[in-house]
Amino acid sequence: MPQGGPFDKSAIRADVAPVAAQNESKLSLALKTADAPDAALEDRDIAKEVDAKLGTINDDNNSFQGLRPRRRSDEMSHSSYSDSDDDEAQDFEIPLEPENEENTSDYIPGGYHPAYIGEYYKGKRYKLVRKLGWGHFSTVWLAKDTEDNKHVAMKIVRSAKNYRETAIDEIKLLSKLNHTDPEHPGHQHLVKLLDYFDHQGENGVHICMVFEVLGENLLSLIRRYKHKGLPIKFVKQIAKQVLLAMDFLHRLCGIVHTDVKPENVLLELEDVEQIVQFLENAQKQRKEMLKRVHSTRVSSASLGDQTSPIDISASIDEANDFPRTMSRKGRLSRRQTLITGSQPLPSPLRSKSNSFFVSPLDTNQTLPGTTPFRGSVSNFDMEDLSDNHSRVLESLSSISISAEQRLHQWEPPKAEELADDDILRVKIADLGNACWIYNHFTDDVQTRQYRAPEVILGAQWGCSCDIWSVGCLIFELLTGDYLFDPTEGRSFSKNDDHLAQIVELLGPIPQELIAVSRNGKLFYHSDLQRLRRIKNLKPWPLQNVLMEKYKFSETDAHEITDFLSGMLVPDPKKRMDAAGLSNHYWLNDCNVEGYVDREVGTRGEDISGWYKEVRLHHHHR
Structure with a gap:
């Protein structure tokens, strides 16, 4: 067998055939009869x-x-x-x-x-x-x-x-x-x-x-x-x-x-609204924490802290740049940029009688394959905020970025973990x-x-x-x-x-x-x-x-x-x-509902266009 034979994963998925140019609607072409x-x-x-x-x-x-x-x-x-x-x-x-x-x-x-x-x-x-x-x-x-x-x-x-x-x-x-x-x-x-x-x-x-x-x-x-x-x-x-x-x-x-x-x-996704709510809650917690960090650091600076309010604000703005906006030449302000960073919606699965679904009811909930959620406003007092600026910023990241990544990085269930009535839709x-x-x-x-x-x-x-x-x-x-x-x-x-x-x-x-x-x-x-x-x-x-x-x-x-x-x-x-x-x-044992009354082994004998294009009368390509 030549190099790169069956079961070799090295080829690139983008290998798709070239396409012909057309300027008329596919449907309108077909209906000129x-x-x-x-x-x-x-x-x-x-x-x-x-x-x-x-x-x-x-x-x-x-x-x-x-x-x-x-x-x-x-x-x-x-x-x-x-x-x-x-x-x-x-x-x-x-x-x-x-x-x-x-x-x-x-x-x-x-x-x-x-x-x-x-x-x-x-x-x-x-x-x-x-x-x-x-x-x-x-x-x-x-x-x-x-x-x-x-x-x-x-x-x-x-x-x-x-x-x-x-x-x-x-x-x-x-x-x-x-x-x-x-x-x-x-x-x-x-x-x-x-x-x-x-x-x-x-x-x-x-x-x-x-x-x-x-x-x-x-x-x-x-x-x-x-x-x-x-x-x-x-x-x-x-x-x-x-x-x-x-x-x-x-x-x-x-x-x-x-x-x-x-x-x-x-x-x-079994419940899109719950996923969105989970992400929104994480973002709200993070913003609330940022406000408290900012106000505390400004107060500390006015009392002689060596870190200036401008330095703190810059750090906070950097931590709060979520979702980021950007240009090809680097980061710009939100007004200057055209591009918003892509954030695909996560699809974590958990088994629960009859379907796989996500139910992040709040940001403290642990999802499958993750560790408990780290970081909430109540985890810090005002002394903490002023004493350890870098630790607070790190924790702030855990409130939303870590929460988001936990949704993205869920571990799929193993075969032995599946219940008889679990269904992947x-x-x-x-x-x-x-x-x-x-x-x-x-x-x-x-x-x-x-x-x-x-x-x-x-x-x-x-x-x-x-x-x-x-x-x-x-x-x-x-x-x-x-x-x-x-x-x-x-x-x-x-x-x-x-x-x-x-x-x-x-x-x-x-x-x-x-x-x-x-x-x-x-x-x-x-x-x-x-x-x-x-x-x-x-x-x-x-x-x-x-x-x-x-x-x-x-x-x-x-x-x-x-x-x-x-x-x-x-x-x-x-x-x-x-x-x-x-x-x-x-x-037979897949538990998916839905039945079409058709015998196994039928080969498209009664399906129009099964193996070739149906030619309409007076239709010319």
Whole structure:
């Protein structure tokens, strides 16, 4: 096997395919026909509703054209809605350095909106509370919905026309979810778009998208388990929920996600308001202490203390710089800077009959995997404040920063600590790369490690490519490693190595698929059996890998292989569909509610767009 074969984690997650430029809405392209099927007609009604609400922008600040951005979730950094590409990144610390934030040079007409804590949107309805993260496409904020009295996540999209059009496409896809059968058990496992609107700013008109608040993603959970795999119980629960969501997308909505991976599956937060209240209480305690320190030190200085009030104030201001604001050249005052430090909302889990949840009722509470909370106003008297300035400042940090880090640094529960009825709840997020079954925006889809063979070969693809990605995802949850992690060498490309790894694990790719693919002859000899640039393949079947490398028992390895083998079928036509897989016996004891009446083993025979794009009459790409 060439260097960097299966199970090597060295490749970078950001290896995603290039994208084509487009300047028209995906949906509008697909609907240029009078004979569109009923589903497309329904989608056209949704498109009209979205277009009417957002309208057309002709402002100069929004006129930048450029390439149509195909937003990848792995571009979104330091956010509870996505993750950094660096596998060595410290996910659980509050990013405070300028290099961890978006560039100030992107705060220009057509670029980011200079949002700030306390800013209102949609009149006085939404008030920004905390920056959660940022990406090439948008910044993401925690906001208070003053009308419904709850917290929400809000994406503020860059204002240039190409970003605006991409956001509108995503809103139409998300709106389809909202308009489709809410009784389907998969509906609850997809992120919910709550609102969207335009916001006029100094850099143009920005689309704002409002979502329910979710926690960290599965890549963060994989890292918490130190890449040694999650408890099988958790993996079964996640698998069932993801499959139900996929069935809802594929069969009911006519949507292909095209980017299923750990970064795009997020933990549900059982009580967002309690988490926010915990953080607010910690901050209030810290501010109260700062006031007392300041007043005490000023009094001491006036009585002859050698430390001046100015020195003390500077130290206090430094300690109180939370959340920090910054520029690329270093720290600036709040008025001067455009950038607020990102603080992803923590997602600590604790077991409590039926679900995992966080309940930080007050700042003195001990959360799982932490030591008791250190520091409160009552822990110091006024003599302490004047006698030991440095100790007080250190303790002040423990009141809010330590409290925050405790939430971020929780230890995940071990398998033996789980109760029978504990459930880890997840939702699939980020439809920024999704498409309609009747209009594939591009053929360059899926993140490398989760890319299906038909996509690598340049053959037709459809909903079943998502199922392949789900199989790769589940293996990664079980083991902590990629299933396929190709590299390039002097004489072969990543695509060559990827195909070789697939063949070694699963057997030959069907000659029929290679023959009808656009790039088959680039990778295979004329017999369509032998790879051109990689010889001497070393087969290592999946069940053997699970037992020999990852030390699963023979029974577990057999059952896992039986489950995954229905997804990891090289022929996209023969891949099992999500609803049938959700009823596989391996998931019988996962305790996740939700059932779709479909036999195990169905292979998308009745699902439109299962393995290829649906061509509408008179529709030309």
